[in-house]
Amino acid sequence: MSTSGRKPKRLVADRRYPKKPVAKPKPKSAPRRKKKVARKQRRGLLGWIAAFFGWIFRLVFKLTVSAAIVAALIIGGAVIYVQSTLPEFETLLDGRARGSVTLLDRDGDVFAMRGDQFGGIVTADSVSPHLKNAVIASEDKRFYRHFGVSPRGIASAIRINMREGRGPLQGHGGSTITQQTSKLLCLGVVYDPAEWEDEKAYIQDCRRTSLSRKAKEAIHSMAMEAKYGKEQILSIYLNRAYMGGGAYGAEAAARRYFSKSAATLNPAESAMIAGLLTAPTRLAPTSNLQRSQDRAATVLRLMNEQGYLSDDETKFYQDNPAILSNEAETQTGGYFADWVMQSGPDFFTQDTTEDVVIRTTLDQRIQAATEAAVRKVFEEKVREGSKAQVGVVVMSADGAVRGMVGGRRTNVSGVFNRATQAVRQTGSAFKPFVYATALELGYSPLDVVIDEPFCMNIPGSGKWCPENYTNRFEGRVTLTEALKHSLNVPAVKVSESVGRDLVLRVARDFGIVRELQDTPALALGASEATLLEMTGAYAGILNGGSSVTPYGLIELRLRGEQDPLMGSGGGIGERVIQQGAAQQLIWMMEQVVSDGTGRRAALPGRPAAGKTGTSQEARDAWFIGFTADYVTGVWMGYDDNTPLQGVTGGGLPADIWQEVMLRVHDGLPERPLPLLEPQKPAPVPQPAPAPKQQQAPKRGGAVAETVLQQLLRDILGGN
Template identity: 60%
Template sequence: MAKNSKTGKPLVADRRYGAAAATPSKATTAPRPRKARTPRRSRPRGPIGLLLLPFTWALGLILRVTWKLGLAVVVLIAGAAFWYSMQMPAITALVDGRTRGSVTLLDRDGAVFAWRGDQFGGMITADQVSPYLHDAVVATEDRRFYRHIGVDPRGVAGAIRINMSEGRSPLSGNGGSTITQQTAKLLCLGVPFDPATWDSERAYEEDCRRTTIWRKVKEAIYSMGMEIAYGKEDILTVYLNRAYLGAGSRGFEAAAQRYFGKSANEVNVAEAAMLAGLLKAPSSYAPTSSMERAVDRANVVVGLMEAQGYITAAQAADARANPAQLSTAAEARAGGYFADWVMDQGPDFFTQNTTEDVMIRTTLDQRIQTAAETALLSVFDARLKESSEAEAAVIVMSADGAVRGMVGGRDVRATGAFNRATQAKRQPGSAFKPFIYAAALDLGFSPNDMIVDAPLTIDVPGSGPWRPENYDRQFRGPVTLTQALAESRNIPAILLSEEVGRELVRTVAQKFGITSDLAAGPALALGVSETTLIEMTGAYAGILNGGSAVVPYGLIDLRLQGDDAPLMDNAGVGLQERVIQTGAARQLTYMMSEVIRAGTGTRAQIPGWELAGKSGTTNSARDAWFVGFNADYVVGVWMGYDDNSPMQGVTGGGLPAEIWQATMAGVVAGETPRPLPYDLPTMGTRGEMVADSTMTADTQILDVLDNILNGLAN
């Protein structure tokens, strides 16, 4: 091997891998290189990169700011939700949030027939209601109720999409609100009613229902606070008790009682579906408003329940085939006019402005009420054109003044409407005449006393000569008082009124209950003074009961719901002081029975029944009346136009008598006829009743002539 000439060492090639190479000495070891750093993303190069540089920088900035801002918003929302949750009261405090009370009206048998104010049937919890109702509400209003935290983003997005596709603004129409959000809205987001802030409760409720972006945000946060504070079933309980469901029903317990006459824990599938369907639009879908719409909506709810697995296909088919039916009371919707009238009879702080739940027991007889409604409608349907705007009113009353039925107009289902039975002041015409005869009989006149029906002229100071006529413009000559009343002769009524004295006639009428101003002139006898149907019917009740005045009444007693002791008791309020002697009343009853037997009221006859009454028709037939009674009930009927225009071919003995007859026939249906309380008259002279069967016909004629001559002389 060759050697190096300078060193003398042989020339050899260094070994590539050797022990010395693997473990160099410390003195000769090279410094360890640093770990390579991952290179940053290379910035865009060239013109395009320079153009995109500002945008990419801005996007990065936005992303960095947004997630921090989002985190801050989430923290704020969570904090606000927790704050709201800390303010939540006990569930029981939220169940009934009405600021005013309600009135429930019971008929004479204790059955409910009408409601006023927002009804609250009492607290019922989500686990107490019928499971069908529980599921119907969830299926209809919030199918993801048990899977959200108070707000359902999917529901909101779907509602916005629907609204915009139908041309509405995002917040108009469908709201996508959860049951929790709807409950929050019912609670007005925890803001109580303050009279200093809102002019009325209506304004308060409208403000609570207002929809704005900010209010929706508050509603969402408040809803999440409710979810923190309460369980799902608690929230559903509040909703079930506070939702408005039409016809004055606040909560499902009140609605179930109102429409079906049962508790919310007893309703079946069809009834539950109809109740849940009301949540969409209570007034439109209320079965008392339109049963057809209510059934259609209920079928939609049944479909939702079936689709979500709450009921089987067989149950759904059965619910569709057998839709819910209203209770008898709800179906009848009887006594709306009567209920309004009774509400005016109690103190305002327990009726119109009550803050308590009040129960009022009344005199109403629902069977009689139905008879009156049916009679009026049947006669109008059969005898009047559909275009006719004629109106009518009917009252049925006991002899002591207790009102058993009342119809204030052709719309027998109306509430809060003008009541022609109690509010319309109209001229009674010849229906006023019994008070003239009552005054005369009380002075000792006899039903068989004679009076002249002949042309008459009376000089009225300030007006000149007055020449009244009979309705048929004919004169009968000498007639008995009974015949004069039965045929409704005007001249004898005027003569008798003048003879006994107008002031006495006015006094008798007023004491019987005609409180309206009565005419001062001789036309008083023709019923030209305005009065109301309830006054006239009450006055006739005084004749039936033997001569004592009555105060028409409908309220028996008033008590707070749940209390046994009444706060107001009207027992015995009807009968008042005596006006005429019993004998005079019984004679007058006989005379009025002749009106129906053979006079102007023959259309009022009911085979087998003794009846008494009087017709009345004013000038140009602007008013037509028939008022009369059997042994137990007085029925009053008025007919006319609201604008006081004349009717064509209508008299008191015509259509009003037919309505009266149909009403009375319904009242006495199935009952045993009872005789009227009257006395048959005997022949005699005024001031002296004579009973002498040995009198000859000639003697009787002479007595009649003496009576006539005496009358003329007086």
């Protein structure tokens, strides 16, 4: 069949569904540029402004997110780096820069502590739970919820500082316990003597506050959180924090204030220790117990608010605050402790890196009696508003110091000590050394000297005429009477007659180590000395004429060791004058107290000897004396050398001396002084009348005398 040349149709199935109609194409929209132009034309000015701020917002948002990401990366990298440099936890628990010094009295009881006291390592789990809760409640209540830094705490601190008119970083810091611990670690910087002038400068640099310092502190704190964890950080803090009274760490503070372990502290004691962390020196209970108790009451309230204590427990412990233990309360002898620390070797006292124990000569009973006596006299006999100061030293005849007060503030430390540091004119308290020299050369206390107007020509100074305090002259007097009434002219005459060089030597040998003036005024105490030196020199007279070196240290050893590293550096030394001369001098000085210028120092029923002293223009007033048991020296004066008004050595210093010695000797049996009363020369027998041609010529009717007496009279101006 023919197809007539056309192609055959394809064989396909019929469409089962009808074909969808083809949609008509939409008309082309206007160009996008023209649409935007039209929209802008419709916006107007407000549209422009809205569009501009929208752009700014999008830009700032993008920059902030980018900056936050970059900052997070930088901080994260810094935290990771710092974390890698942190030492192991155990090495951070005892971070003291120096060791401690514990001072024991003559009976072996603790009376003072110096240096950095450390009672031993504790952990957050080993201390009392009350202490742990008190620290968290008062220092960082969100401690277990932050990552080392508390933004809320910082914001709150800045708001409080600004409201109180301070700078944002001045005052409240908003620091977490972790940040405080980081600061205690000095952000990981170790003390280097080559970089800092001294340790004090290093500590000040560690406590410096600035934005850069705060940033470093935050990074270091976060690194600590990543490295150690909460309990270990709290343990470091409880071991390193200073808690007043020289105590570093919770264990040292618990033993310092309550004589117990930190594991056994009750809520009141825990609150008191936790309260010290804000201002440990000012709030220390040994400085001001009431202030410390008030702060503890606030800590107890915070513990109650945070659920650590019930209402009843809080009220009970607020009504029954913690008090010092008997051992802590009776610690005394601040001046004495400072002196011992200064007199020992620096590498075992001031700069020790070890824990040292020093046994001393201090008698706490005598120390307390001395302090009480000083307070009583100043309260009852010194005019109100007076700035006069005082120094008192009590020692045994071998130079062992038993008590010391270096100022009107009796139980303090770290202040100027007038008993050991004040170098003052001795006045007539120096005269016993003049008469000691004369007695050593064979003079008798009963030898005669003439108290009369007397002048000397001093090369380079001209004419010098000493006068007595009373402006009167007594004529012929014995050496004893001259000392008893503190007459000046006889003292100068005796000094010049025996040889001023010998007087200088005797004074130096007895322990006056200062430069002594080699002038006639030496006999009147124109030279200077400390109270400790003068008291030690008088101890040499009491012990029979041998020099002594005042001392307070008996032995020094390391804590935990039994064998001492060093012993006493003082005691009785070489003989200065013969025992007989010393005993005669004691007899003369006993006359000073019983019937002379020192009568106000007399002790009822107990023999005593001593000497008053008043320097030029009454700038210094002294009384130094002794019984058979103890030697005590008292000095009064003004720190700026202002003359005393109406005060001489026989006045208030004698009153203080008497009050001290009455208390010191309370309960002690009476003992006689080791004195030697001189024998009056026997009258020379008159020969029987001889024939006129055999009688010797008369000597002006004068009574015959001993050769020594005649020699003395000739030298000193007698007829």
